[in-house]
Amino acid sequence: MTALSAAPALPEEELVRRPGFWARARRHRTFVFSGILLLAILLIAIFAPLLAPHDPFMQSIALRLKPPFWHDKTVAEHLLGTDQLGRDYLSRLIYGARISMAIGIGATLMSALIGITLGLLAGYYGGWIDTAISTVITTRLSMPIILIALAVVAIVGPSLTVVIVVLGLLLWDQFAVVTRVATQQVCTRDYVTSARVLGCSVGHILFREILPNIRAPLMVVTTVEMAHAVLLEAALSFLGLGVQAPLPSWGLMLSEAKTAMFFSPWLIVLPGACLFILALAINLMGDAMRDLTAGGRG
Amino acid sequence: MLLDVHDLHVTLPDQGRKLRAVRGVDLSVAAGETLCLVGESGCGKSMTALALMGLLPRRAERRAARLQLGETDLGSLSDGAMSALRGRRMSMIFQEPMTALNPVFTIGDQLCSVYRRHTNASGAAARARAIEVLESVGLTNAALRMRQYPHQLSGGLRQRVLIAMALICEPELMICDEPTTALDVTTQAQILHILKEAQAARNMGMIFITHDLGVVARIADRVAVMYAGRVVEEGTREAVLRQPAHPYTRGLIASVPKPGGGEPGQTRLASIAGNVPAFHQEDARCPFLSRCLHRMDVCATTPPPVRQAPAAQRFACHLLPGWTENRTGVEGRA
Amino acid sequence: MLTYLMRRTTMAVVVMAIVSVICFVLSNVASDPAVGIAGAQAIDADLAVVRQTYGLDRPLPVRYAEYIGNLLRGDFGTSYLARRPVLEMILERLPVTALLAFLSMALALAIALPLGCAAALWPNTLVDRLSQVLAVTGQAIPNFWAGLLLIVVFGVQLRWLPISGSDTLAHFVLPAITLGTFAMPPLMRLIRAGMIDVLASDYIRTARAMGIRPFVLTFKYALKNAVLPVISLAAVQLGFMLGGSIVVESIFALNGVGYLAWQSMSRSDMPVIQAIVLLISMIYIVLTLAADLLNGIMDPRLRGARK
Numbered sequence: 001m002t003a004l005s006a007a008p009a010l011p012e013e014e015l016v017r018r019p020g021f022w023a024r025a026r027r028h029r030t031f032v033f034s035g036i037l038l039l040a041i042l043l044i045a046i047f048a049p050l051l052a053p054h055d056p057f058m059q060s061i062a063l064r065l066k067p068p069f070w071h072d073k074t075v076a077e078h079l080l081g082t083d084q085l086g087r088d089y090l091s092r093l094i095y096g097a098r099i100s101m102a103i104g105i106g107a108t109l110m111s112a113l114i115g116i117t118l119g120l121l122a123g124y125y126g127g128w129i130d131t132a133i134s135t136v137i138t139t140r141l142s143m144p145i146i147l148i149a150l151a152v153v154a155i156v157g158p159s160l161t162v163v164i165v166v167l168g169l170l171l172w173d174q175f176a177v178v179t180r181v182a183t184q185q186v187c188t189r190d191y192v193t194s195a196r197v198l199g200c201s202v203g204h205i206l207f208r209e210i211l212p213n214i215r216a217p218l219m220v221v222t223t224v225e226m227a228h229a230v231l232l233e234a235a236l237s238f239l240g241l242g243v244q245a246p247l248p249s250w251g252l253m254l255s256e257a258k259t260a261m262f263f264s265p266w267l268i269v270l271p272g273a274c275l276f277i278l279a280l281a282i283n284l285m286g287d288a289m290r291d292l293t294a295g296g297r298g
Numbered sequence: 299m300l301l302d303v304h305d306l307h308v309t310l311p312d313q314g315r316k317l318r319a320v321r322g323v324d325l326s327v328a329a330g331e332t333l334c335l336v337g338e339s340g341c342g343k344s345m346t347a348l349a350l351m352g353l354l355p356r357r358a359e360r361r362a363a364r365l366q367l368g369e370t371d372l373g374s375l376s377d378g379a380m381s382a383l384r385g386r387r388m389s390m391i392f393q394e395p396m397t398a399l400n401p402v403f404t405i406g407d408q409l410c411s412v413y414r415r416h417t418n419a420s421g422a423a424a425r426a427r428a429i430e431v432l433e434s435v436g437l438t439n440a441a442l443r444m445r446q447y448p449h450q451l452s453g454g455l456r457q458r459v460l461i462a463m464a465l466i467c468e469p470e471l472m473i474c475d476e477p478t479t480a481l482d483v484t485t486q487a488q489i490l491h492i493l494k495e496a497q498a499a500r501n502m503g504m505i506f507i508t509h510d511l512g513v514v515a516r517i518a519d520r521v522a523v524m525y526a527g528r529v530v531e532e533g534t535r536e537a538v539l540r541q542p543a544h545p546y547t548r549g550l551i552a553s554v555p556k557p558g559g560g561e562p563g564q565t566r567l568a569s570i571a572g573n574v575p576a577f578h579q580e581d582a583r584c585p586f587l588s589r590c591l592h593r594m595d596v597c598a599t600t601p602p603p604v605r606q607a608p609a610a611q612r613f614a615c616h617l618l619p620g621w622t623e624n625r626t627g628v629e630g631r632a
Numbered sequence: 633m634l635t636y637l638m639r640r641t642t643m644a645v646v647v648m649a650i651v652s653v654i655c656f657v658l659s660n661v662a663s664d665p666a667v668g669i670a671g672a673q674a675i676d677a678d679l680a681v682v683r684q685t686y687g688l689d690r691p692l693p694v695r696y697a698e699y700i701g702n703l704l705r706g707d708f709g710t711s712y713l714a715r716r717p718v719l720e721m722i723l724e725r726l727p728v729t730a731l732l733a734f735l736s737m738a739l740a741l742a743i744a745l746p747l748g749c750a751a752a753l754w755p756n757t758l759v760d761r762l763s764q765v766l767a768v769t770g771q772a773i774p775n776f777w778a779g780l781l782l783i784v785v786f787g788v789q790l791r792w793l794p795i796s797g798s799d800t801l802a803h804f805v806l807p808a809i810t811l812g813t814f815a816m817p818p819l820m821r822l823i824r825a826g827m828i829d830v831l832a833s834d835y836i837r838t839a840r841a842m843g844i845r846p847f848v849l850t851f852k853y854a855l856k857n858a859v860l861p862v863i864s865l866a867a868v869q870l871g872f873m874l875g876g877s878i879v880v881e882s883i884f885a886l887n888g889v890g891y892l893a894w895q896s897m898s899r900s901d902m903p904v905i906q907a908i909v910l911l912i913s914m915i916y917i918v919l920t921l922a923a924d925l926l927n928g929i930m931d932p933r934l935r936g937a938r939k
Contacts, residue, residue, distance in 0.1 A: 138643065139650045141868075142913045142920075144875025147893060151905045154897045155663045231774050235879050238776050241897060254777060265784050272777030279772035287768070353840055377846075385843030392841075397834040401933055402856050412842040447932035463842055 024292055031288035037281035045097040052091035053079070056248050060086030065264050080270060083253070084260050089267075092248035093274055099249045100230050100278055103164055107229040108222055110168025115175020116218065120206050122176070123183025133176070140173045146235060153241045163242050167229050174221045182214035216293035223286030227279045234275050250275045300503040301327040301350070301471055304364035308342070308349050311357050319345040319358075321527040327471065327503040334514045334535075335507045336550070337524035343507050346524070347473045350505075351390050352380040367471060386416040388471040389464035393479050395457035399448035405432075405459050406444030409466060416467045431462045434499075435492050454485035458492065465496055471503040472496075478513065490517055511554050515539060523547045526585035533611020543607035544615050545590050584616070592617060640924060644917050651913040656699050659709070659906035661692065668712045668902050708910070709903035711896075718907040722889055728798050729881070729888035732811065733873045735804055737866065739812035740819055748823025752831060752858075753850065763824065767817040775876065779810040779883040796885040807884045811876060815869045822865050826858035833857075860931050867923035871916030 025031045044051060060082070067074050068081040068089070075082070080090040122133035152166050186192060187210070195205050234251030236242030243249035245256070250271040257267035308320035320342045327333045335343040349360045352372070365373040367388060375383065384390075392398050400408055409428035413419055419427065425444070432440035435458045448456055457477060464472055474493065478486040494517060497504050506517060514521055514535065521538040523531040523546065531544040542548045584590070584597040594616060602614045613619075659665065666679045666688055674682070683689045687698075702709070708719040743766075751763040786806060787795030794803050830836060831854055839853050878890035885891065889908055896904035928934045 135643065135646055135650070139647045139654075142647055142871070142916045143651060143654070144872070144909065144912045144916070146875050146878060147905070147909050147912065150878070150893070150897050151658055151909065152662075154900060154905070155658070155902075227772070234774050235776055239879065239882060239894060239897070251774070251776075254780065258780070261780060261784060262788050268777070268780045268784070272774060272781070275774045275777065276772050279774070280768065283768060283772050351841060353837065381840075381843050381845065383843065384841055389843075390841040392834060392838065394834055398838045400835040400839065400853055400857070402860075402931060403853075408839075411844060411848070415843055415845065415848075449933045460838065463838070 021292065025288070028288055028292060030284050031292065034281045034284035034288060037277065038285060041097055041278055041281065042101060044094055045101040048094045048098050052088075052094045053077070054088035054091045056087060056091040056095045057246055058087060062086065065260060065267075067264065068266050068270075071266075081264075081266060083256065083267060084264075089270060092253060093250070093270060095248045096250040096253065096271065096274060097278075099160065099243055099247060100233065100275070102160070103167065103233040104226045104230045104278075104282070106164040107167035107171060107233075108226045110165070111170075111172040111225055111229075112175050112218070112222060113172075114169070115172030115177075115221075116179050116211075118172070119176040119179025120183055120210065123180040124187060124202070124206060124210070126184075130180075133180070137173055137176050137180075140170070145170050146232065149232065149236060150239065150241050153236060158236075158241050158244050160243050160247065163233055163236060167232055171225045171229055171232075174225060175218065178217050178221050179214060182217055183210055186210050186213050216289070219289045219293070220286050223282050223289060227282040227286070230275065230282070231279055299326045299366075300329045300331075300368060301325065301505075302364055302366045303350065303362060306346065306349060306362040306365065307360070308345050308354060309359045310355065319527055320349060323524070323527075323529050324532075325505075325522060325529070327505060329470065329503050330497065330501040331519045332497065332504045332506055332517050334518035334521045335505060335524060336509060336511070336514055336521055338509060341524045342527040343524045344475055345527075347390065347475055347505060347507055351384060351388065351473065352377070353384075353390070382416070385412050385464075385469070386467045387469055388473065389467075389469045390473040390475065391457070391460045391464050391477050393476040395453050395460055395477075395480060398460055399456055401448055403447075404444065405446055405448065405451070409444070409459070409463055412463055413466045427466060428462070431466045432459070435459075435462045435465070435496065436488070437462070453481055454488065457481060457485075457489055461489070461492060461496065465500075468500055469502065471505070473505045473507070475507045476509070477506075479508070479510070486513075493517070511539070511551060523550065528585065528614065530586070530615070531607075531611060531613040533607070533609065533613075537607065537609035537611040541607065541609040543605075543609075543611060543613040543617075543619065544586075545592050545617070546586050547613070549589075549591075636928075637925075640921065644921050647917055648914060651910060651917075652700060652703065653696070655906045655910045656696050658909070659902040660688075660695060660699070663900070663902050665902065668900065703910075708907040711904050712901050713896075713899055714901075718903050721892060721904065722907060722911060725888045725892050728886060729874060729877050729890060732804060732807055732877055732880070732886060732888060733870055735808035736811035736815060736873055737870055739808055740816040740869070741866065743812070744816050744820035744823055748820040749827055749850065749855065751820075751824045752827030755828065760824075763820060767820050770813045771817040773813060775810050775814045776879045776883055778813055779806070779880055782806045782810060783883070798886045798888065803884070803886065807880045807886055810883075811873055811880050814876060815873060819862060819865060819869065822862055823858060826861060827854060830854045830857045856930070860927055863926055863930070864920070864923045867919040868916075871912070871919050874912045874915060 054077075063075060063078065063082050063086040065084055066078050066082040066086075069079050071081070078088050078090070080088075080093065083089055083092065118133050118136070122130040122137075149163075149166050149170060153162055156162050156166075192205060192209050195209050200209075233242055233249065234254070237249045237251035238255045240255060243252055245252060253271040254268055257264070257271070261268045303323065303325040306320055306323040306325070307318070310317040310319055323342075323346055325333065325346070335346065337343050345354070345358075348354050349358075349362075350365075350372070352375070354360055360373075362373055365371065367383075370383070370387075372380070372383075399405070403411075406425065406428055409432070410421065410424040413424045413427050414421075417424075428444060429440045432443060437443055437455065437458050443451070443455075443459070448459075451459065461477075472493075477493070478489050481489060490513065493504070493506075496502065506513070508514060518535040520534050521532070522529045523538065523544065525546050531538060531542065531547045538547060539551065542551055583599065584593075584602045587593055587597050590597065596616050600616070602616050604612055604614050605619050607613055607619045664679075665686070666682045667674065669686065670678050670682045687695070706719060707717065708722070710716065711718055711721060714721060747759075747763045747766070751760040754760060783795045783806065786792045793805050794800070795806065797803050831850075836849065836854055839849055844853065874889070876890075877886075877888060878893050880886070881888045881890035882894045889912075893905060893908045895901075896908075
């Protein structure tokens with residue numbers, strides 16, 4: 001069906017990561033830029049308690065809605081101002097990185113596991129297994145992801161774990177599509193045939209022969225889905241059915257700031273900018289990967 | 299002369315360096331004449347053809363002392379004027395007929411677009427002309443073919459359609475870039491026949507690019523042998539094929555397997571040893587130096603002069619005209 | 633072509649059946665419809681009465697069969713809160729969402745097509761860079777954030793456009809920009825990549841060798857080839873937009889299907905949610921089916937190959 005055949009075709013030779021990957025990556029401007037950005041956000045997330053100047057949950061009636069440093073009426077100890085409950089905005093943004101990273105990594109890992117397994121099975125065995133799995137993939141693609149996620153969260157009750165699991169269970173489609181097509185292509189190659197002839201076990205062929213050879217397209221999908229997961233969590237939290245207050249999720253902060261945005265626009269500008277930078281870094285990393293692993297130059 | 303080219307150069311930018319794909323080529327084609335451009339792949343023969351057509355890649359540079367089609371100076375034409383000239387006065391067909399036609403338009407549509415681009419013909423007139431020219435290249439059921447899409451035709455038929463498209467405006471010059479290489483032998487013969495007929499009927503000049511000396515023997519009037527971006531030998535078919543003067547041409551001819559010929563044990567192709575020099579290298583020495591069986595000291599220091607061979611062809615080599623090989627060495631060294 | 637069409641349609645029907653099972657599970661197994669009908673405060677005795685009255689005490693397969701039967705008769709259920717047929721509520725609001733999706737897609741294509749073509753025609757120039765930046769930016773901007781920023785800038789600071797409601801076409805401008813930004817980048821990337829491939833193809837070289845005008849070459853010969861995969865993607869994107877409209881509609885209080893879905897979510901009105909999911913999935917399935925058929929019509933190779 002439409003979405004299944006839209007999977008990227010693999011270049012003929014470049015399935016194996018060529019020896020000079022890191023050498024070329026080091027000179028790739030986009031890769032270096034997005035890599036540094038991502039690493040920085042990851043470090044901020046890990047060391048949030050050390051970096052945050054204040055307790056992100058500490059409220060203060062006296063210091064509500066203080067503007068950030070570029071404003072006249074700023075308060076010195078709150079660099080990026082405070083929110084409507086007087087909480088330090090910079091600290092909340094720093095802690096917000098933890099939630100986005102947890103979602104991005106957790107949901108993507110789960111999706112990868114589901115999608116790659118389904119794709120390998122469908123691509124390797126073909127036949128009715130392929131038909132069945134393709135039907136499942138098509139079904140998943142036809143369901144509006146955000147509505148399903150919202151509905152499930154509404155039933156189960158919102159929390160960080162629920163959001164990670166729900167997104168993990170929903171974002172596997174591209175992993176499956178790409179793995180399936182790539183596996184089909186790899187399976188026709190000599191080394192897989194010879195592994196079969198030599199009597200290697202199915203597990204050995206799938207995980208030792210095929211999986212390493214479809215690393216490149218999978219890395220690209222990983223970045224796409226990670227950005228997708230981060231933005232979806234933000235959207236769910238924004239709609240009130242994601243991470244719950246008082247946790248400082250960037251999407252939730254946007255939602256909380258909605259009522260105050262006309263008079264304190266920085267309240268929506270800052271968390272949105274954080275989301276944007278994270279999603280941008282992940283997407284750029286994906287573009288760089290596509291560039292570095294695609295055939296052609298090199 | 300229909301086509302007169304003097305000192306044509308093409309350079310392509312290649313990672314900061316200049317790749318000199320064509321370096322000082324002289325060519326001429328008279329009306330009704332077939333010139334075969336022969337050489338290994340990468341010797342610059344296709345680049346020469348694309349340069350004549352004004353179809354070089356965007357960043358390529360072309361310069362020439364003279365580049366004339368009839369009375370028109372091709373070198374001074376604007377892109378628009380060149381585009382208006384292509385397909386009308388000179389056209390070109392390519393090697394791969396399977397992919398050379400637009401998959402989403404019918405044969406008729408593609409033929410008529412070309413005709414109407416260059417004439418004020420009505421749709422009906424263009425259709426009639428398209429059917430006429432399709433029939434002239436030996437396509438049966440031309441009216442039906444007009445409504446078909448490329449994928450419904452075989453490779454041989456597609457090449458005929460392409461020839462028809464190239465002929466539809468009766469060009470003075472047609473360039474064929476290995477048009478038969480991708481086809482099977484029978485179809486190859488048919489296509490060559492069609493081209494020859496079309497040429498005779500229109501007194502059209504033709505440049506035929508090939509690396510197949512069998513094809514050269516069948517259709518060429520004159521032959522130009524290219525090596526590393528230069529014409530190394532040029533003359534009539536008889537002269538070049540029967541009495542080749544340049545060591546490279548001799549090697550090329552010797553590498554053709556002769557049907558029935560050759561004693562047992564001598565069936566291996568006499569391939570030419572060595573590699574084509576990198577295109578970045580400068581001109582101070584003979585480009586064929588590293589592969590030449592007859593190299594001399596002078597070859598490494600001075601570019602080869604152009605000489606006249608006994609059979610009247612020109613060739614670029616330090617060896618004297620009329621040199622022959624023998625077992626002890628080479629006679630007639632300069 | 634006919635066999636292909638049959639297989640394709642069979643697949644669509646099977647997928648619809650699975651979606652219906654999922655929707656049934658959502659509304660009847662994962663959540664208790666009795667609680668929904670009687671309200672969260674209801675005591676066990678009330679729930680038992682409700683179960684009996686509505687036949688909820690029967691086994692699940694029987695209830696699923698009834699559910700399917702109802703669907704086929706056009707009965708998508710009744711809202712717990714509004715006590716009205718769900719289909720009626722959705723159909724009331726569908727025009728708003730459809731208009732939003734249509735405008736957003738039109739906007740996305742209006743930007744993606746010329747920019748993608750320009751980027752392909754002049755690669756590595758300023759236009760190309762600009763299009764890349766736009767694509768990367770558009771893909772990374774959370775669309776609810778974009779919506780809020782647009783409200784602040786154009787609705788509040790400049791006061792050019794209305795920010796809430798769906799009364800006039802002007803109300804759709806900001807939402808369409810928000811949703812269009814989200815759909816544009818993949819379309820533009822596909823057009824750019826497709827055009828670059830096509831422009832380097834043998835048949836374009838042939839056309840150039842025959843003197844076809846550059847304009848005709850680009851916009852007739854090349855674009856028709858490059859646009860084929862775009863049709864499929866546009867259908868998929870349109871389907872995503874219907875789902876994605878929930879965010880945009882809730883920001884701009886646009887009274888469409890997405891807004892209804894959001895209201896129903898926050899009130900746990902399962903029949904409505906279930907019906908919206910079902911309906912949007914079906915629209916998506918029909919859209920992709922239509923795109924495949926359209927591709928079949930536009931690409932003569934498919935017509936022949938899948939005979």
